[in-house]
Amino acid sequence: MSPELLIGSITLFVMAIFLGVELITKVPATLHTPLMSGANAISGISIVGALIGANVAYAGGDTVTSGILSFVAVVLAMINVVGGFAVTNRMLNMIAGKKKRGA
Numbered sequence: 001m002s003p004e005l006l007i008g009s010i011t012l013f014v015m016a017i018f019l020g021v022e023l024i025t026k027v028p029a030t031l032h033t034p035l036m037s038g039a040n041a042i043s044g045i046s047i048v049g050a051l052i053g054a055n056v057a058y059a060g061g062d063t064v065t066s067g068i069l070s071f072v073a074v075v076l077a078m079i080n081v082v083g084g085f086a087v088t089n090r091m092l093n094m095i096a097g098k099k100k101r102g103a
Contacts, residue, residue, distance in 0.1 A: 008056040016049050043084070046077035 023042055054070030 012052055019045055043077040043080040047074055050074050
C-alpha cells in the first residue's frame, strides 16, 4: 500500500467519523423515536465514501477489488436509505391519518 493511498484512506475514515458524529448530535432527543428510520439516510454518507474510496483505490491500480467492494458498499447503503425513507413515509402517513380522523 502506497503512502498516498494510506493517507487517503485514513483521511476518508476520519472525515466519516466527524461527519457522522456531527449529523447524529443534531437530532434532538425528543425526535429520536419518531424519526429514527429517517436517520438511515445517513447511509448516504456511506455512498459518497464508497465512491471516494473506489477512486482512491482506482488511483492505486487495484481496479477489480475496489470495483467489487465499492459496488457492494453502494448497494447496501442504498438499500438502507430506501428502506429508511419507506419506513419514515409510512410513519408519517399513520400520523397524518390520525390527525384527519381525530381533529
